Amino acid sequence: MATSKVTSTATAAGVTTEKRSTVKLDTIREIERQMQKLWDDLKIFEVDAPGHPSDNSNTYLVTFPYPYMNGRLHLGHTFSLSKCEFAVGFQRLRGKHCLFPFGFHCTGMPIRAAADKLKRELEEFGFPPKFPTHAHEEVEEEKVATPKETESSKVDNLSKSKKSKAAAKSGGEKYQWQIMRSLGIEDDDEIRRFADPMYWISYFPSHVKRDLEMMGLKVDWRRSFVTTDVNPFYDSFVRWQFHHLKQGGKIQFGKRYTIYSPKDNQPCMDHDRSSGEGVGPQEYTLIKLRIHDDHIPKKLKPHITSSTPGVYLAAATLRPETMYGQTNCWLHPDIRYVAFETRLHGILICTRRAARNMAYQEFTNVYGQYTVLAEFLGSELFGLPLHGPLSHYETVYVLPMMTIKEDKGTGVVTSVPSDSPDDYAALMDIKNKPNLREKYGIKESMVLPYDPVAIIELEPYGRLAAPTICSQMKIQSQNDRDKLLEAKEKIYTKSFYDGILLVGKYANTKVSEAKKLVRDDLITNGQACSYYEPEGKVISRSNDECVVSLVDQWFLDYGNEKWKQEAKRALDKMNVYHTETRHQFEAVLSWLHEHACSRSYGLGTKLPWDEQYLIESLSDSTIYMAYYTVAHLLQARDCFSGEKLGPANILPSQLTIEVWDYIFFPEKSYPASTTDIPHATLDHLRSEFQYWYPVDLRSSGKDLIPNHLTYSLYNHTAIWPNHPELWPRAFRANGHLLLNSEKMSKSTGNFLTLVQAIEKFSADGLYWFSINRLTTNARLL
Numbered sequence: 001m002a003t004s005k006v007t008s009t010a011t012a013a014g015v016t017t018e019k020r021s022t023v024k025l026d027t028i029r030e031i032e033r034q035m036q037k038l039w040d041d042l043k044i045f046e047v048d049a050p051g052h053p054s055d056n057s058n059t060y061l062v063t064f065p066y067p068y069m070n071g072r073l074h075l076g077h078t079f080s081l082s083k084c085e086f087a088v089g090f091q092r093l094r095g096k097h098c099l100f101p102f103g104f105h106c107t108g109m110p111i112r113a114a115a116d117k118l119k120r121e122l123e124e125f126g127f128p129p130k131f132p133t134h135a136h137e138e139v140e141e142e143k144v145a146t147p148k149e150t151e152s153s154k155v156d157n158l159s160k161s162k163k164s165k166a167a168a169k170s171g172g173e174k175y176q177w178q179i180m181r182s183l184g185i186e187d188d189d190e191i192r193r194f195a196d197p198m199y200w201i202s203y204f205p206s207h208v209k210r211d212l213e214m215m216g217l218k219v220d221w222r223r224s225f226v227t228t229d230v231n232p233f234y235d236s237f238v239r240w241q242f243h244h245l246k247q248g249g250k251i252q253f254g255k256r257y258t259i260y261s262p263k264d265n266q267p268c269m270d271h272d273r274s275s276g277e278g279v280g281p282q283e284y285t286l287i288k289l290r291i292h293d294d295h296i297p298k299k300l301k302p303h304i305t306s307s308t309p310g311v312y313l314a315a316a317t318l319r320p321e322t323m324y325g326q327t328n329c330w331l332h333p334d335i336r337y338v339a340f341e342t343r344l345h346g347i348l349i350c351t352r353r354a355a356r357n358m359a360y361q362e363f364t365n366v367y368g369q370y371t372v373l374a375e376f377l378g379s380e381l382f383g384l385p386l387h388g389p390l391s392h393y394e395t396v397y398v399l400p401m402m403t404i405k406e407d408k409g410t411g412v413v414t415s416v417p418s419d420s421p422d423d424y425a426a427l428m429d430i431k432n433k434p435n436l437r438e439k440y441g442i443k444e445s446m447v448l449p450y451d452p453v454a455i456i457e458l459e460p461y462g463r464l465a466a467p468t469i470c471s472q473m474k475i476q477s478q479n480d481r482d483k484l485l486e487a488k489e490k491i492y493t494k495s496f497y498d499g500i501l502l503v504g505k506y507a508n509t510k511v512s513e514a515k516k517l518v519r520d521d522l523i524t525n526g527q528a529c530s531y532y533e534p535e536g537k538v539i540s541r542s543n544d545e546c547v548v549s550l551v552d553q554w555f556l557d558y559g560n561e562k563w564k565q566e567a568k569r570a571l572d573k574m575n576v577y578h579t580e581t582r583h584q585f586e587a588v589l590s591w592l593h594e595h596a597c598s599r600s601y602g603l604g605t606k607l608p609w610d611e612q613y614l615i616e617s618l619s620d621s622t623i624y625m626a627y628y629t630v631a632h633l634l635q636a637r638d639c640f641s642g643e644k645l646g647p648a649n650i651l652p653s654q655l656t657i658e659v660w661d662y663i664f665f666p667e668k669s670y671p672a673s674t675t676d677i678p679h680a681t682l683d684h685l686r687s688e689f690q691y692w693y694p695v696d697l698r699s700s701g702k703d704l705i706p707n708h709l710t711y712s713l714y715n716h717t718a719i720w721p722n723h724p725e726l727w728p729r730a731f732r733a734n735g736h737l738l739l740n741s742e743k744m745s746k747s748t749g750n751f752l753t754l755v756q757a758i759e760k761f762s763a764d765g766l767y768w769f770s771i772n773r774l775t776t777n778a779r780l781l
Contacts, residue, residue, distance in 0.1 A: 025761075025762055025765075028762045028764060028765070029758075029759075029762050029763075032214075032216060032762065032763050032764065035216070036213060036214070036216050039216075040213070045100065045218045045219055045220050045221075046220050046221075046222055047097060047098065047099050047220060048688070049687050049688045049690075049691035049692065050691070051687075052687070053687055053690065053691040056690070056691045056692070058095070058096055058097055059096065059097045059098070059099070059691060059692055059696075060087075060088065060091040060096040060097070060098045060099070060696045060697075061098075061099050061625070061628075061692045061693065061694070061695050061696050061697075062084045062087050062088045062091075062098070062099070062100050062695075062696060062697045062698070062699070063084070063100075063101065063625045063628070063695055063697075063698050064080065064081050064084045064102065064698070064699055064700070065080075065105075065621070065698070065700050065704060065708060066102070066103035066104055066105040066227075066621070066624070067104070067105060067208070068105050068106070068108075068110045068111070068271075069104050069105065069106050069111065069200055069201060069204040069205055069208070069226070070110040070111050070114050070200060070204070071179070071183050071204065072183050072184065072204070072207060072208060072211060072753045072754065072755065073208055073211055073212070073753065073754045074752060074753055074754065075752045075753070075754060075757045075766075076701075077754070078215065078754050078757070078766060079701075079734065080699055080700055080701050080734055081212075081215075081217070081699070082766065082767055083699040083732055083734060084100060084697065084699045085100075085215075085217060085218060085767070086767075087697050087699070088100045088218050089218060092218070098218075099220060099223075099628075099692055100217070100218050100219050100220065101219065101220055101223040101224065101628035101631070102209075102212065102217070102219045102221070102223075102224055103223075103224055103225050103226070103227070103624065103628070104204070104205040104208065104224065104225070104226045104227070104640060105226075105227050105617065105621060106200070106201050106226050106227050106228045106230070106603055107227045107228050107602070107603055107604040107605070107614075107615070107616070107617040107620050107621070108271050108272060108599070108602045108603065108604060108616055108617030108618075109264070109271070109272045109540075109541050109542075109599075109601065109602045109617070110271070110272075110541055110617075111197050111200045111201070111602075111603055112197045112601065112602050112603055113540075113541040113542050113602075114176055114179075114194075114200070114541075115194060115195055115196060115197040115199075115200065116542070117176040117542075118176040118177060118180070118191075118194055118195045119195040121175055121176055121177055122177075122192065122195060127188070127192060128188045129175070129177050131175060131177075131178075177191060180194060183753065184753065184755070197603060198230070201226055201228070201230055201603075201641070202641075205224070205226055205640045206638075206640075209221060209224065211753075211754045211755050211758075212754070214754070214755065214758050214763065215754060215758060215763045215766070216763050220632070221637075221638070222631075222632035222637050223628045223629075223631045223632045224631070224640055225627070225631050225635060225640050225641075225642065226640045226641055227604070227605075227620060227621070227624075228603045228604050228605065229604070229605050229606065230603075230641050231635075231640070231641045231642045232642055232652035233631070233634045233635055233642040233652050233655065234605075234624075234627060234631075234642070235605045235652075236652055236655040236660070237624070237627050237655075237660065238605040238615060238620045238624075239605060239606075239608045240655075240657055240660040240661075241620075241622075241623060241715070241719065242605075242607065242608055242615060242619075243608055243657055244718070244719055245556070245715070245718055245719075246608075246609065248718055248721075249557075250556060250557055250560070250563065250718050251554055251555070251556055251557070251597065252554075252555055252557050252594075253552070253553070253554050253555075254552065254553075254555075255550050255551065255552055255553075256550070256551070256553055256555055256594050256596065257281045257283075257361070257532045257548050257549070257550055258281065258548065258549060258551060258553065258594075258596050259276075259279065259280065259281060259534055259538055259546050259547075259548060260360060260546055260547055260548065260549030260551065261540040261542065261544045261546050262360070262368060262544060262546075262547060263540065263542050263543075263544035264540060264542050264544065264601050265600065265601070266599050266600050266601050267549075267551065267553060267596040267599065267616075268538065268540045268544075268546045269595070269596060269616055269617075269618055269707075270618060270706075270707045271616070271617040271618050271707075272540055272541055272599075272602075272616075272617070273538055273539060273540055273541065273546075274539050274540065274541050274543070275537070275538070275539045276534065276536055276537055276538030276539060276546070277703055277706075277707075278703070278706045278707070279534050279535055279536040279537075279538050280534075280535055280591075281532045281533070281534065281535070281548045282532065282533055282534065282535035282548075283530060283531075283532050284316035284317060284318060284409065284530075284531045284532070284533070285316070285317050285318075285320040285519050285522065285523075285528050285529075285530065285531070286314050286315070286316055286410070286528055286529045286530065286531040287314075287315040287316075287317055287320070287323060287388075287389060287414055287522070287527070287528050288310075288312040288314065288345060288346075288348075288389065288526075288527055288528060288529070289312055289313040289314075289315055289329050289386040289387065289388055289389075289396075289412070289414070290310045290311070290312050290386060290387045291310075291311045291312065291313065291384055291385070291386055292384075292385045292386070292387070292395070293310075295384055295385055296311050297374065297376065297380070297381065297384075299339075299373075299374035299375075299376070300339055300347065300373060300374050303339075303341070303347065303373045303374070304347075308346055308347065309345070309346035310346040310347070311339070311346060311347045311349070312345065312346055312347065312348055312349065313329055313331075313348075313349050313350075313381075313384075313386065313398070313412045314345075314348040314349060314350040314354070314410050314412055314531075315329060315410060315412040315413060315414045316354070316409040316410045316412070316531055316533075317414055319416075319496070319515065320515060320518050320519040320522055320528065321501060321506075321511055321514045321515045321517075321518040321519070322416045322418075322419055322420075322455060322456070323388065323389055323390040323391065323414065323416070323518070323522070324390050324391065324392060324453065324455045324503045324504050325391075325392070325416040325417070325418040325419060325452065325453045325454075325455040325456075326388040326390070326391035326392075326393070326396055326414050326415060326416055327391075327393065327396060327415050327416070327417055327423075327427060327450040327451070327452065327453070328396045328397050328398070328399045328415045328427070328446075328447075328450060329386055329388070329396060329397070329398050329399070329412065329413070329414060329415060330398075330399060330400070330401035330404060330412075330413040330414075330415055330423075330426065331378035331381055331382070331398055331399075331400065331401070331404070331411070331412060331413075332378045332400070332401060332402065332404040332406070332411065333377065333378045333379040333382070333400050333402075333440065334377065334378065334379070335351060335377070335378050335404065335406050335411050336351070336352070336375055336376070336377060336378075337349050337350060337351060337375070337376045337377075337378060337381070337411060337412075338350070338351070338352050338355055338372045338373075338374070338375050338376075339372070339373045339374045339375075339376070340355050340364070340370045340371060340372055340373060341364070341371065341373060342358070342363045342364060343362070343363065343364060343365055344363075344529075345363065345529060347373065348363075349376070349381070349412070350410035350411055350412055351406055351410055351411035352372075353406065353407065353411075353533075354409070354410040354411065354531075354533065355370045355372075356370070356547055357531070357532070357533045357547045357548055358370065358531065360547050360548065360549035360550065360551075361531070361532060361548065361549065361550045362550055378400070378411075379400070379440060381398050382398050382399065382400060382440045382441060382442060383397060383398060383440075383441055383442055383443065383446060384397065384398045385397055386398065388414065389522055389525075389527035389528065390504065390518075390522070390527075392453045392503075393450060396415075396450070397442075397446040397447075399415070399426075399427075399430055399440075399442060399446070399447065400430070400436075400440050400442075401413060401415075401422075401426045401478065402426075402478060402479075403422065403426075403478055403481070407537065409533075410531070415427060416455075417452040417466055417467070418452035418453055418454060418455055418456070418463075418464050418465070418466055418467070419455065419456055419458075419465050419466050419491070419495055419499075420466055420488075421466045421469060421470055421475065421484050421487035421488055421491070422478065422484055422488065423466065424452065424466040424467055424470055425470060425475055425476075425477055425478040425480065425484060426478040427447075427450070427452075428470075428477075429477050429478055430442065430447050431447055431448060452464055452466070452467055453503075454502060454503075455501065455502055455503050456495060456499040456500065456501060456502060456511060457499065457500045457502055458491065458494065458495050458498060458499045458500075459498070461491060463502065465491045465495060465499075466487075466491070469487045469490060469491055470487060473486070473487055475487065495511060496511050496512055496515070497510075497511075497512050498510075498511075499511040501514045504518070505517075505518075505521070506518060532548040532550075533547070533548050534546060534547070534548060553596045553598060554596070554597055554598040554607060554610065554613065555594040555595055555596050555597055556594065556595045556597050556619065556711070556714070557594055558592045558593060558594060558595055558711070558714055559592065559593030559594055563714060563717070563718065564589060564592070566714075566717040566718075566721070567589060567710070567713045567714045567717055568586075568589055569717070569724070570713045570716065570717050570724070570727045570728070571585050571586070571589070571713060573724065573727065573729075574713075574727075574728060574729060574730055574731060575729065575730040575731075576730070576731050576732070576733070577730070577732050578733075581702070581705070581731075581732075581733050584702070584705045584706075584733075585705060585709075585710060585713075588705060588706045588710045589710065592706075592710060595618070595619070595711065596616070597615060597616055597618075597619040598610070598613035598614065598615065598616060599613065599614045599615075599616045600612070600613060600614070601614075602614055602616070602617070604616065604617065604620060605620055618707055618708055618711060619711070621708060622708070622711045622712045622714070622715035622716075623712065623715050623716055623719055625693075625695050625698070626664060626689060626693060628692075629688045629689040629691075629692045629693060630663060630685045630688055630689060631646075632646060632647075633646050633647050633648040633650075633684065633685055633688065634646045634648060634650055634655075634685075648681050648684065648685065649681075650677055650681065654675065654676070654677055656671075656674060656675065658671035658674045658675065659671060659674075659675050659677060659682065662682055662686060663682065663685045663686050663689055664689055664719075664720075665720075666690065666723065667722075670682065670683075693726055694716075694725065694726045694727060694728055694729055695728045695729065695730075696729050696730060697729070697730045697731075697732060698712075698728060698730070698731050698732070699731075699732045699733075699734070700731070700732070700733055700734075701733065701734060702733040702734060704733070705733055709731050709733070712728065713727070713728065716728060
């Protein structure tokens, strides 16, 4: 029996106080250890299909997304994991034959990125590393320029150090060496071994298994495995899956806009990111506002030749159909803009951030490079005369706007005050404030003659929606930010869906229909082009701010309408427990399109038909639940990498496409002509799959709805198109567990490990904490 532990501590006033006794906690922990040993001795969670199963109606298969092996599990994992535990325990009490397997994910960037980060720290700070005294203030984003960056574009990386220092001070960044120590690894020689990514795969799975055993998880550990080509059995399974996806036309090759890490020189999908999960490419129409030839800034004149097509301010807009109403162009007086030469669009002026994105979208002669010809403060360009494509006015001018953001769009904004409350308020400011015009050298002739132009009819606001709503809401200036935001929310979307275009080639057309038509005409006429950037900030696990790049890539064609309809059919059949969750899935299906499935950096399985690429982590993890049903027969107990053969005595080389087909496809016949694996052996594997599948419940965090969970629906319908009875039956999504008011993350060091939590609260204490939390976030500290 545990003994009571009472400790003493001295307060600042010198008074000794006693901490709470741990006798209850110690007693509970001792009972937990005794019961967990009994369960292990009896192997009560190891379950097999009966010899000749004819009915699986009394089975229950529950799964949890296998966690990354870039550290010990933290409490955020177990918050989701507990839902699986509750479900399988309840179904066991109901008399069902239950299976709860558990795997270990090693595919992708997280392990290699962490190993490389540790290697760089050892090279820079020695062994054992001697970090700066104020380490938390000194951690800066690595300023590594790729070979594709010019000297001018290297400034992009250098300019980020202040931001990363701020993040470090807030607790967001730590040295990898320190993160390893926070995971409970104290020996210096041991930590040094993690500079080899393979060591992570051999180290963490066994430790994570022991941690979960402390939690009392009802898992059949015989079925556990690691991913990547380290495990030849799982590697073969993934190659089989991709063979069928390509054969079925689900995988295509071509240039696609994708979130991309210049430092890693490859696409950066959700699992490759330290922040910005769920963020995709945002398409803009880049309006080319041509500076009158006789007013080109002096800084640029040395770069102008007879072959220069023109100098343009590059304005990014989501509403090209409103260009008929342009009255001026906005710049921020204090933002720095750069001019650079493009392949097809003359010299463009925009922010450095936008120029960096464009360099990866074939705007420049050399991929990823742009050369700055000149740099300007916005205030230097005020008063320049421009030609605004489609504008009612022959000439418009550059004017100041104080609310432009440097981290969104190009920093250049077209002004349509008839339908944008922000534009109308800013235009009225400069019309009504002579001192403001004087401050920036703006002449009356550049402003006063320019009134809003009626271009869209929108009930109940009439033909000048923005002036009308600004008057109704008594908006006084561009500084009335809250009111302007409310005004925009009231008319922006309504204008798009309900408005009628009044002018131009497509007059009397609904705005929603005219948008693409006007955009295509502008691009055809050379007055605009497409431009993409991340719809929010994305930071890769290598600490690189990502861009949108136009790259050749293998991609899963999730935008295919026929495939999308099959995924919707699978969703309709599923139990997702909460209306909010169903709405999230439906929203994802409405916008989801191509997903890059190959990488050149990281760990994983090689693409079968193009082995220079690896299959990325969200693509090798969609139907692996099927592999659980046979893993214990292919791999020996506790051989997560499959280095020892399992009871079936099958070699990885024997697992041909035809063999996997026989195991997983009910309609296939035994491949007698192509395999020497005994018929009875393959029937054993086949019966395990047919007995346990489909998945009855998969529990996960809600952040996996836009990617892993939805991809799983798609791929199940693709692999088993004629067997909807094998599609998942239920997905359950919950919120995040918050520590220090932030989502837990091993990459940032903000987490409480499972072992620490069990020692602090007990395993049963953790279950009690989790039992009533649904889809919302739960706060621990």
